[in-house]
Amino acid sequence: xxxxxxxxxxxxxxxxxxxxxxxxxxxxxxxxxxxxxxxxxxxxxxxxxxxxxxxxxxxxxxxxxxxxxxxxxxxxxxxxxxxxxxxxxxxxxxxxxxxxxxxxxxxxxxxxxxxxxxxxxxxxxxxxxxxxxxxxxxxxxxxxxxxxxxxxxxxxxxxxxxxxxxxxxxxxxxxxxxxxxxxxxxxxxxxxxxxxxxxxxxxxxxxxxxxxxxxxxxxxxxxxxxx
Numbered sequence: 001x002x003x004x005x006x007x008x009x010x011x012x013x014x015x016x017x018x019x020x021x022x023x024x025x026x027x028x029x030x031x032x033x034x035x036x037x038x039x040x041x042x043x044x045x046x047x048x049x050x051x052x053x054x055x056x057x058x059x060x061x062x063x064x065x066x067x068x069x070x071x072x073x074x075x076x077x078x079x080x081x082x083x084x085x086x087x088x089x090x091x092x093x094x095x096x097x098x099x100x101x102x103x104x105x106x107x108x109x110x111x112x113x114x115x116x117x118x119x120x121x122x123x124x125x126x127x128x129x130x131x132x133x134x135x136x137x138x139x140x141x142x143x144x145x146x147x148x149x150x151x152x153x154x155x156x157x158x159x160x161x162x163x164x165x166x167x168x169x170x171x172x173x174x175x176x177x178x179x180x181x182x183x184x185x186x187x188x189x190x191x192x193x194x195x196x197x198x199x200x201x202x203x204x205x206x207x208x209x210x211x212x213x214x215x216x217x218x219x220x221x222x223x224x225x226x227x
Contacts, residue, residue: 022069029062061188068192071129072181075199078123085120085159086111086152092131093150100135104144107135110151120159120224122204130197134163134220137193140186141167141218158206159226162219169214179208 036059039046046052093109100107131150138148142165151162170178177183179198184191197220201208205225212218 022066022073025062026066029059029066033059033063061190065190065192068190068196072192072196072199075126075129075196076203078126078203080121080123082119083122083124085118085122086116088122088124089150089152089161092128096135100139100148103139104146105139105142106145106147108147108149110149112151112153118159118226120226122224123200126200126203130200130222131161131163133193133197138163138165138167138218141165141169143167154226157225157227159224161222161224163222164217164219166217169216169218170210170212171214175210175212178210 036055089109093107097107135148135150139146142148147166149162149164151160151164153160153162171185174185179194180191181195182191198208201222201224207223208220209223210218210220
């Protein structure tokens with residue numbers, strides 16, 4: 001009688017397969033990219049070829065896809081440590097603000113929790129990846145003079161981080177699949193950004209959800225266990 005695999009075993013098999021495929025693809029992609037650079041140096045006139053820029057764009061997309069596959073495959077592996085969450089978020093926002101000011105987008109940090117000494121057990125690198133993905137998505141949905149709010153709240157048994165933008169929103173027909181890997185509604189999207197976010201938050205024992213009103217706003221809610 002064949003052994004029935006657990007969900008964890010299936011997940012491990014899936015991650016192993018993805019890792020192997022990613023590794024096998026990365027080698028020829030790296031080699032082809034090197035050849036293209038050699039051609040460009042040896043034959044500068046290649047840049048005038050009608051499709052040269054398109055070839056370079058597709059190569060950049062392949063490298064981006066491989067990088068995101070690696071992030072997706074490793075998003076369950078955490079290196080946790082105690083983190084004073086408000087200090088972490090304040091520093092994170094300070095580092096991001098100049099870039100988004102340059103883009104004409106305001107980042108606003110709002111704390112709705114009286115306590116300021118809350119400590120969570122987090123992998124700070126992975127959480128940063130998740131937050132950057134969500135803020136980048138939000139910035140792509142807003143017009144110039146857009147606003148992105150990062151809000152902290154608390155409810156029974158959970159610490160919440162909300163990322164809210166006043167952008168174009170998510171169309172109703174897309175909302176059921178936005179966390180599914182390899183499904184994208186963006187030009188040049190990989191379909192892995194939100195899947196990575198979901199896996200990172202779930203690896204922390206939390207959850208991610210969202211609400212969206214097309215043409216009004218979108219809010220992503222990250223929920224972490226907290227007594």
